[in-house]
Amino acid sequence: MLIKHRIWNRLCLLLLAISLLFSGGNQFPASANIESPKYIDVVSLEMVGGSSRFSANEIASAVQGQVLQSWERIGITFALGRVKQEKQRIGSSLACSGSQVKAQLSSTRRAFYQGEGLGDGKGRYLIAIAPRSGCIWEGVSLIANEVNDGGIVFLQDTANAFVIAHELGHALGQGHSNLMQCSGGRVDGQWGSGCSAVEYGGVIDLMSNVENSDPLSTYHQWRIGLLSGKDVFQSWKSESVSLNSTEAKSGTRALFLRDGNATYWIEFRSSGSSNGY
Numbered sequence: 001m002l003i004k005h006r007i008w009n010r011l012c013l014l015l016l017a018i019s020l021l022f023s024g025g026n027q028f029p030a031s032a033n034i035e036s037p038k039y040i041d042v043v044s045l046e047m048v049g050g051s052s053r054f055s056a057n058e059i060a061s062a063v064q065g066q067v068l069q070s071w072e073r074i075g076i077t078f079a080l081g082r083v084k085q086e087k088q089r090i091g092s093s094l095a096c097s098g099s100q101v102k103a104q105l106s107s108t109r110r111a112f113y114q115g116e117g118l119g120d121g122k123g124r125y126l127i128a129i130a131p132r133s134g135c136i137w138e139g140v141s142l143i144a145n146e147v148n149d150g151g152i153v154f155l156q157d158t159a160n161a162f163v164i165a166h167e168l169g170h171a172l173g174q175g176h177s178n179l180m181q182c183s184g185g186r187v188d189g190q191w192g193s194g195c196s197a198v199e200y201g202g203v204i205d206l207m208s209n210v211e212n213s214d215p216l217s218t219y220h221q222w223r224i225g226l227l228s229g230k231d232v233f234q235s236w237k238s239e240s241v242s243l244n245s246t247e248a249k250s251g252t253r254a255l256f257l258r259d260g261n262a263t264y265w266i267e268f269r270s271s272g273s274s275n276g277y
Contacts, residue, residue: 038078040078040079040081041112041124041125041127042082043087043126045087045129047090047092049094053132053157054129055129056083073213074206081124088128094130094133094135094154096135101154105142109126121150124150125168130154130157131156135156139160139167144170147172147223149173165206176207177207181197204217214269216246217246219265221246222254233252235255
């Protein structure tokens with residue numbers, strides 16, 4: 001799946017219930033095992049239309065600063081790998097949409113790691129800085145199938161650390177944190193009947209579209225191996241559950257609800273001034 005990132009200068013409502021497609025038995029599945037550290041490599045691209053105003057060294061500086069710190073706070077250790085001084089030449093302009101982007105991402109990553117003698121670059125993450133080309137996104141990447149696969153991020157002439165960190169989240173296998181929107185100005189309601197998910201909305205965590213430093217959602221934590229299955233409580237009936245906040249380091253931090261054919265992932269977040277809730 002192709003993921004694009006935009007920066008929107010507005011605040012959105014917090015989504016506490018995420019609709020999931022899930023099947024399985026009574027035992028909640030175990031989370032993934034994270035290999036560490038994960039190496040980030042950097043290269044500047046020269047394409048038809050020119051090159052970025054940012055050098056590979058400038059992107060590396062952004063990575064070493066806020067990007068590494070952002071993921072360290074979350075619980076994943078990245079380290080700066082190779083920073084290629086020579087520009088990597090691409091014989092086409094930057095693709096903005098469709099299958100062309102996926103193909104360009106894949107071929108650029110393959111050429112880089114083969115050129116560096118690193119085979120297929122398994123487990124490594126390439127940040128490639130491209131020239132401004134009129135695309136609607138600032139960063140684009142592919143959602144990995146598994147947290148240790150490795151990946152690639154294209155940046156369109158930006159060194160924004162939040163964009164880089166966000167796109168690395170996709171390269172770890174994460175999607176977006178969504179906004180729930182109901183018709184008629186309602187804040188809640190029956191899912192699928194007047195209420196639906198709006199992708200890419202909400203000041204929730206790193207996988208949102210507005211810069212923030214809030215804890216990663218428990219669903220995303222579980223997806224990448226930071227939350228154990230034993231800390232997710234499954235419920236099929238009416239009952240009382242004591243739920244710790246997303247900031248907690250142990251105990252039940254997520255509630256997995258089944259309601260007919262729908263499933264929901266519920267978490268509790270402490271109030272915060274940076275996110276508007």
